Amino acid sequence: MSAVMEATAPPVATDEKRRGRAAVLALARFEARELLLQIPVALTLVFYVGYTLYGLLFPEDGMDAYPALQDVDRATQSGPSVLLGIALLVCVNRAALRSRRRGTDRHFDVLVMEPWRRTVAHALSVVPYAVGTALVVLGAFTWQALRPGAVGHGSVAELAVAPLFVLFCGVLGLLIARLFPAVFAAPVLVILLFAVSVFVSASTGDAEWSRWLSPIVSENSNETLPSDLIGRPAAWHALYLVGLVLLFVTGAVFAGHGGRRTWPVKAALAGTLVLTLTGAVGQGQGVSPELTAAREKASTHPEKDQTCVRHGRSEYCAFPEWTVRTGTWAGVVDRVQNLAGGSAAEQPLVVRQRVEARYGLDGDGTIESSTTPHQVTVGTRWGGNRIPEFASAVASALVAGDEAKGGELCDGRVVTVMWLAVGGASDPLSDFRHVRLDDSTSGSAIVLSPTSPLSMSAGQTDVVREVLSSRPRAEVTSAVKSHWDELTAPGVKTADVARVLGVEAPKEADDCVGE
Amino acid sequence: MIPTVSASGLSLRYGGTRALDDVSLRLTPGVTGLLGPNGAGKTTLLRVLATAVPADRGAFTVLGHDPSTSRGRQEVRRALGYLPQSPGFHPDFTAFEFVDYVAILKELTDRTARHREVRRVLEEVDLGDVRGRRIKKLSGGMRQRVALAAALVGDPGFLVLDEPTVGLDPEQRMRFRELIAHAGEGRTVLLSTHQTEDVAMLCHRVLVMAAGTIRFDGTPAELTERAAGRVWSSTERAPGAKAGWRTGTGTFRNVGDPPPGADLLEPTLEDGYLLTLDGAGAEVAA
Numbered sequence: 001m002s003a004v005m006e007a008t009a010p011p012v013a014t015d016e017k018r019r020g021r022a023a024v025l026a027l028a029r030f031e032a033r034e035l036l037l038q039i040p041v042a043l044t045l046v047f048y049v050g051y052t053l054y055g056l057l058f059p060e061d062g063m064d065a066y067p068a069l070q071d072v073d074r075a076t077q078s079g080p081s082v083l084l085g086i087a088l089l090v091c092v093n094r095a096a097l098r099s100r101r102r103g104t105d106r107h108f109d110v111l112v113m114e115p116w117r118r119t120v121a122h123a124l125s126v127v128p129y130a131v132g133t134a135l136v137v138l139g140a141f142t143w144q145a146l147r148p149g150a151v152g153h154g155s156v157a158e159l160a161v162a163p164l165f166v167l168f169c170g171v172l173g174l175l176i177a178r179l180f181p182a183v184f185a186a187p188v189l190v191i192l193l194f195a196v197s198v199f200v201s202a203s204t205g206d207a208e209w210s211r212w213l214s215p216i217v218s219e220n221s222n223e224t225l226p227s228d229l230i231g232r233p234a235a236w237h238a239l240y241l242v243g244l245v246l247l248f249v250t251g252a253v254f255a256g257h258g259g260r261r262t263w264p265v266k267a268a269l270a271g272t273l274v275l276t277l278t279g280a281v282g283q284g285q286g287v288s289p290e291l292t293a294a295r296e297k298a299s300t301h302p303e304k305d306q307t308c309v310r311h312g313r314s315e316y317c318a319f320p321e322w323t324v325r326t327g328t329w330a331g332v333v334d335r336v337q338n339l340a341g342g343s344a345a346e347q348p349l350v351v352r353q354r355v356e357a358r359y360g361l362d363g364d365g366t367i368e369s370s371t372t373p374h375q376v377t378v379g380t381r382w383g384g385n386r387i388p389e390f391a392s393a394v395a396s397a398l399v400a401g402d403e404a405k406g407g408e409l410c411d412g413r414v415v416t417v418m419w420l421a422v423g424g425a426s427d428p429l430s431d432f433r434h435v436r437l438d439d440s441t442s443g444s445a446i447v448l449s450p451t452s453p454l455s456m457s458a459g460q461t462d463v464v465r466e467v468l469s470s471r472p473r474a475e476v477t478s479a480v481k482s483h484w485d486e487l488t489a490p491g492v493k494t495a496d497v498a499r500v501l502g503v504e505a506p507k508e509a510d511d512c513v514g515e
Numbered sequence: 516m517i518p519t520v521s522a523s524g525l526s527l528r529y530g531g532t533r534a535l536d537d538v539s540l541r542l543t544p545g546v547t548g549l550l551g552p553n554g555a556g557k558t559t560l561l562r563v564l565a566t567a568v569p570a571d572r573g574a575f576t577v578l579g580h581d582p583s584t585s586r587g588r589q590e591v592r593r594a595l596g597y598l599p600q601s602p603g604f605h606p607d608f609t610a611f612e613f614v615d616y617v618a619i620l621k622e623l624t625d626r627t628a629r630h631r632e633v634r635r636v637l638e639e640v641d642l643g644d645v646r647g648r649r650i651k652k653l654s655g656g657m658r659q660r661v662a663l664a665a666a667l668v669g670d671p672g673f674l675v676l677d678e679p680t681v682g683l684d685p686e687q688r689m690r691f692r693e694l695i696a697h698a699g700e701g702r703t704v705l706l707s708t709h710q711t712e713d714v715a716m717l718c719h720r721v722l723v724m725a726a727g728t729i730r731f732d733g734t735p736a737e738l739t740e741r742a743a744g745r746v747w748s749s750t751e752r753a754p755g756a757k758a759g760w761r762t763g764t765g766t767f768r769n770v771g772d773p774p775p776g777a778d779l780l781e782p783t784l785e786d787g788y789l790l791t792l793d794g795a796g797a798e799v800a801a
Contacts, residue, residue: 016589022624030612030619103603107665110565111620112592118620 024117028124031095035125038094040087045132048080052136056143062384066149066325069141070227073158076137077216081162085169086190088129093173093186096122096252100181116253119178123249126170134163149328149383152321153227157234164241165215171248178252209284212237215244219361224380226305226319229298229357231291233283240279247272287360295357302354314349322353322380329378332387335424336394339477341484344398350375351394354450369403369451377403377450385448388422388435393449395420399488407452410512412497414456416487418447418464419480419501428468441465459506460494466503476501518543519673519703522575525563534559535570536727542673546699548714548735549707550788551724557707558600560724561677564705565597577673593621596671600678600707602662606651610642610661613650617665636664640694656687663694674704680713692716711785715739721784723791731791735784742782742790747773758789 035041059065096119099105109115137159144150176186197214204210211217212233219232250268254261298305298319308317311330318326329351337345354377356365370377376397378390395417396406409417422431433439437446437453442461447454456464467476480487483500495505520542527535534556551557562568564575566582574583580590605613614633623629637646640660650658659679666674676695680688688710696717698704708714714721714735721738723731731738749767752759756769770786773779 016586019622019624023619023622026619026624026626026629027616030616098605099603102605103601104605105603106567107597107599107602108617108620110567110592110595110597111617112589112622113620 020113020117023113024121024124027113027118027121028127031122031125032128034095035088035091035129038087038091041084041091041129044080044084044087045129048084048133049136051080052140056140063381063386064383065147066151066381066383067144067147068224068321068380069145069150069152069154070230070321071152071224072141072144072150073154074219074232076140076159077161077165078218081133081136081166082216084129084133085166088126088166089169089173089190090186091173092122092126092170093177094183095125096174096177097181097183101183119174119252120249122174123171123252126167126174129170130163130167133166134160137162149325151325152224155227155232155234157238158232160238161216161234161241164238164245167245168215168241168248171245171252175248175252175255178255208286209280212240212283213280215241221359221361221364223355223357223361223364225355225357225361226298226321226380229291229295229355229360231287231295231360233285236279236282238279240276240283243272243276243279247276295360298355298357302352306353313346314351316351318353318378319355319380325382326351328382329390332391333376333394336391336420337398339420339423339480340395340398341481342488344484344488345481347374347398349394349397351378352376353378353380355380367451369407371402371404373402374398375402379450385434386450388425388431389448389450391425391431392417392421392435392447392454393451396449396454403449403451407449407454409454410457411490411510412460412492412494413488413490414454414460415463415467415494415497415501416480417454418456418460419467419476422468423473423476428473429465432464432468457494457506457508457510459508459510462506463494463498463501463503466498467501471502520564520575520577520705522564522573524573525560525570525575526572527559527563527568527570529559533727535563538573538724538727538729540722540729540732542703542705543720544699544701544703545719546695546704546706546717548718548721549705549724550709550711550714550721551707552792555724556727557724558677559727561597561675561705561707565595565675566591567597593669594672596666596669596674598662598666598674598676598679600681602659602665604650604658604661607649609647609649610637610653610657610664611646613661614664614668618668621669623669632668632670633664636667639667639697640664641690656683656690659683659687659691660694663691663698667698670702672702674698674702676704676706678707678709680708680710688713711783711788715784723788725792738787738791739782739784740787742770742786744779745773745790746770746780746782746786747777748780749777757793 099108141154141159145154173186176189180189200210217237250265250272254265254269302319303317306317306319307323308315309323309326311327312334314330314333316326316329333349333351352375354367356367359365367377374397376393379386393403396409397403398420399413399417400406400409406417418432422428422435425431429441433441435447437448442458442465444458445456445461447456479500479502486492487497487500494510498505518541520540523539525535525538538560549557563570566588574581577591578594580594581587582591608616611633614637615629618629618633623632634643634646637643640663642657642660642664645653645657650661653661663679666676679695680691683691692713695704695706699717706713706717718735721731721733721735722729723738747769749769752767753769755771755774757771759767759769762768768780770789
C-alpha cells in the first residue's frame with residue numbers, strides 16, 4: 001500500500017502574490033501617468049525629445065557630418081536628459097510625499113496594498129521614462145551610426161548612462177521622500193550633494209576615484225581618440241549606477257514611513273551596497289599601465305597600430321577605425337595637388353593619422369609637426385574647419401617639403417600655400433575665413449592646421465583675399481603652375497607673388513624679409 | 516444571524532488614557548450608529564476595527580477573518596470600506612482618478628473592471644457627471660461623496676464611516692443620509708456620528724460610547740424608550756434636570772427626573788442618549 005502526496009503551493013497564497021504584483025504594476029502605471037501630467041516632467045521630456053529630433057533632422061554641416069561613434073555615445077549623457085532627470089527627482093519626491101502632504105495616509109494605510117509596495121510602485125513609475133530615454137539615446141546613436149561619414153565604435157555602457165541617470169534621479173527623489181518626508185528636503189539635499197561633490201572633487205585634486213562618483217562624468221577634452229585608447233571605465237560606471245539605483249530603491253523600502261525591515265530587504269540592501277561598492281572600486285582604478293603604454297605607442301609610433309591604404313600616388317595610414325575615411329582624405333589631397341605645379345603636382349605623399357593620446361581625455365594636447373619629408377598629418381576629426389586645415393597642411397608640405405618647415409613659412413610662400421589650400425574649394429573665401437583662427441579675411445591671423453599653425457601677415461591676407469575674390473580660378477591656377485619655382489622659392493616676397501597672381505601688392509614688407 | 520463583526524474585550528491605552536476599555540460588540544448587516552461625546556473612544560474603536568491600530572487586548576473578526584495575523588489583516592482590509600474622519604484628498608486628481616487610485620490600493624487590478632467599478636460607485640454617490648472634474652474644484656459635500664465612493668469601491672462587506680456628515684449643510688446631509696441608507700442595504704455599516712437625527716433616520720441599531728466603554732447597545736427605539744417619562748416641559752428652568760433648554764415656544768424642555776405632576780413630553784432619541792450618558796461628557800447648551 002502506498003500513499004501519494006502532492007506538494008503544491010497553496011493556491012490562495014499564490015493568487016495573493018500575483019494580485020499584489022499586479023496591483024503594484026497598476027499603481028506604477030498610474031503614477032507614471034501622473035508624472036507625465038506634471039509640468040516640469042512634461043516640459044523637459046518634450047524639450048529632450050524635440051532637441052534630439054531637431055539635432056538629427058537638421059544637422060549642422062561640418063564636424064557633425066562625420067561623427068566618431070566613441071564620442072557620440074558619450075554625448076548622449078549630457079544635455080536635456082539631465083534636465084529630465086532633475087524634473088523627475090523633484091516630481092517623484094512630491095508624488096511620494098503626496099499622501100503625507102494631503103493627509104490621506106490614515107486612509108490609505110488601511111487599504112490592502114502595504115505602504116512598502118507603494119514605495120516600489122513609485123520606483124517603477126520612473127521606469128517608463130528611463131525606457132523612453134533609452135529609446136531616444138538608441139535612436140540618436142543609430143541615426144548617427146548610419147551616417148555615411150560615421151566611424152568608430154560606441155559603447156553600450158556609455159549609452160546606458162543617460163537612462164540610468166534618469167532612473168537614478170527618480171529613485172533618489174523617492175529615497176529622500178522616505179528619509180526626510182518634507183517637500184523642501186529634496187532641493188536642499190540636491191544642492192548639498194552638489195556642494196559636497198564639488199568639495200570632494202576639489203580636495204582630492206579631481207582624482208579618478210572621486211571624479212567617477214558623479215553619475216555623469218564629462219571630459220575636458222574635445223579630442224577624438226581610437227576607442228581602445230579612451231580608457232573610460234564605462235562598464236564599471238554603469239554597474240555603479242545600477243547598484244546605486246537598486247540601493248536607493250531598497251533603502252526607500254527599508255526606511256521611513258511604511259518601512260519594511262524583513263531579512264530579505266536587509267539582504268537586498270547589503271547586496272546592492274556591495275554591488276555599488278564593486279562598481280565604485282572598479283571605476284576608480286585609474287589608467288592601467290597597459291593603456292598608458294598603448295596611448296604612448298599611438299602618440300609616438302602610430303605606424304605600429306595603423307593600416308596603410310594607397311589612393312593614387314599617395315599612401316594613407318590610419319588607425320583601424322578610420323581606414324574607411326582615407327578616400328575622403330585623398331579627395332582633398334588631389335584637389336590641392338591639382339593646383340600645384342612643378343614636381344609638387346606629382347609628389348607622392350604619406351598622409352598619416354596622428355593623435356596625442358598620452359593625456360587621454362583629460363586635456364587637448366597638440367601634435368608636433370612632422371619633420372618627415374612629404375608626410376602630412378591628419379587628425380581624428382573631420383568635416384567643417386578640419387577640411388581646410390588639412391588642406392593647408394598638405395599645401396605646406398608640398399611647398400616647404402615637410403610640415404615643420406611649412407609651419408615656419410613667413411615669406412610670400414604663405415600666399416601660395418593658402419591658394420593651394422583653399423583655391424580649389426567650392427567656396428574658397430568661406431574656407432579661407434574658417435581656416436583662420438579669428439574667422440577673418442583681413443589683418444594678420446593664425447591659420448590652423450592639424451599640427452603647428454601658420455602665421456599670415458595683413459599683407460599676405462589681403463593678397464589671398466583679392467586673389468580668391470577677384471581673379472578667375474583658371475587664370476590663377478595657370479599662373480601658379482607656370483611660375484611654380486618662383487612662387488615656392490625660399491625668400492620670395494609677397495609683393496612678387498601678388499604680381500604673378502595678378503593682384504595689387506601689399507604696401508608693407510614681409511615680416512621675415514631680411515632676417 | 517451570523518455577525519459581520521464580532522469583538523470581545525477590546526482595550527487600548529494611549530499613554531495614561533484608556534481609549535477603549537473592554538469593548539465587546541457584534542455587528543450585523545444594516546446601519547449601526549455609534550454615538551458618543553468627544554473623547555468617548557468612537558474614532559479609536561473605528562480605527563481598531565479598520566485595522567489602522569491594533570488593540571492592546573481583546574480580539575475581533577470581520578467576516579470571519581482574524582486581523583491579528585498578517586494574512587487575516589489583509590483579508591479584513593479586502594472586506595473593508597473606510598471613510599475616515601476629515602478624509603484627505605489629492606486636490607489635483609479628478610474624482611475618477613482619486614477613486615481609481617484607491618481602487619488600485621484595494622488591489623482591483625483588472626483595468627477595465629476597475630474603471631467600470633469606479634464609474635459605478637461615482638454614479639452611486641451621484642457624481643457621475645463630475646467625475647472628470649478636479650477635486651479642488653468640487654464643493655465640500657461633493658468631496659465627502661468622493662470619499663464615500665472611495666470607501667464603497669470594491670463593494671466591501673463592512674463599511675466604517677467616521678462622522679461623514681460633519682460640516683455638511685442640511686441639504687447635503689440629507690443627501691448623504693440617502694447614500695448611507697442605500698449603502699447599508701446588504702452590507703454592514705458602522706456609522707460614527709454626533710448627529711442623533713442621523714441615527715434616528717438611518718440605523719437599525721445604535722451603540723452609545725462614553726469613556727471608552729459601550730454604555731448602550733440596542734435599537735433606536737429602545738434608546739428613545741429610556742427617556743420615556745423623563746422629559747417634561749416647564750415655564751422656568753427646572754433645577755433638578757440633568758439637561759434643560761429653552762425651546763422656541765419660550766418654555767423649557769427638561770430631561771431628568773421630573774417633579775410630580777410635571778407636564779411630560781414625548782421623548783426623542785437625543786433624550787435617551789443624554790440620559791444614557793448621564794453626565795459622562797454630555798454637553799447641552801442651556
